[in-house]
Amino acid sequence: MWTSVDSPVGPLRVVTSPGAGEAVAAIEFDPWTNAVGRPVGDRADGYGVLGRAREQLDAYFAGTLDAFDLPLAAGGTAFQERVWAALARIPFGETTSYGALALTLGLTGHGARAVGLANGRNPIPVVVPCHRVVGADGRLTGYAGGLDRKQWLLAHEQHALF
Known part of the structure; x- marks a missing residue:
């Protein structure tokens, strides 16, 4: 449905x-x-x-909700599920990098690349806030919904009044 x-x-x-x-x-x-x-x-x-x-x-x-409370069933691999759970912990209005997210998961080396791949396969954008992940230099990087949407979502969260 x-x-x-x-x-x-x-x-x-x-x-x-x-x-x-x-x-x-x-x-x-x-x-x-x-x-x-x-x-x-x-x-x-x-x-x-x-x-x-x-x-x-x-x-x-x-602009009246900053945290979703919905049951989710994304259906990914165990690794993807770990990454998506980490995405859900990124606070509203904040960003992190792929590398920083990899480190929170205990990954080194090419961990940022693996996190990026899992991030790109997130089937529940907005609610699982993959838009909050940016490049190491703070620049916007790929987004399945397009960079214009990613930019809008980030700006919305930084300017929302609660």
């Missing part, structure tokens, strides 16, 4: 997958694709977790 949310960064599709139960499995930027063969099923705007996700995303974009 899925729903869509109008947002300042364009329409978002929020998906819960069979087997994910009452959990958000993906958030996709427009144009939507059926990535990795993920079934999306029928549109269900008011369905439990989808309705809560809509409410929380609306509040986030309105």
Whole structure:
């Protein structure tokens, strides 16, 4: 099942997958694709977790929510899940680098590259804030939703009034 949310960064599709139960499995930027063969099923705007996700995303974009409280079922590898959990701990309005994030996970050497790859495969952007990770020099680096969206999200968090 899925729903869509109008947002300042364009329409978002929020998906819960069979087997994910009452959990958000993906958030996709427009144009939507059926990535990795993920079934999306029928549109269900008011369905439990989808309705809560809509409410929380609306509040986030309105500047009245700085932390999401939704059950998530991203469905990645054990390593990806570790990286995504670390992303969720980056405070609202702050950024970190791929290297710093790798160090928090106890990784050295090419750890930043591995973290970057996992970050890029995050299926639940915005809620799992992969946009808060920047290059070592502070520059914006790749973002699945496009750098314009990443820049907007970072600016929104730095200027939101609560």
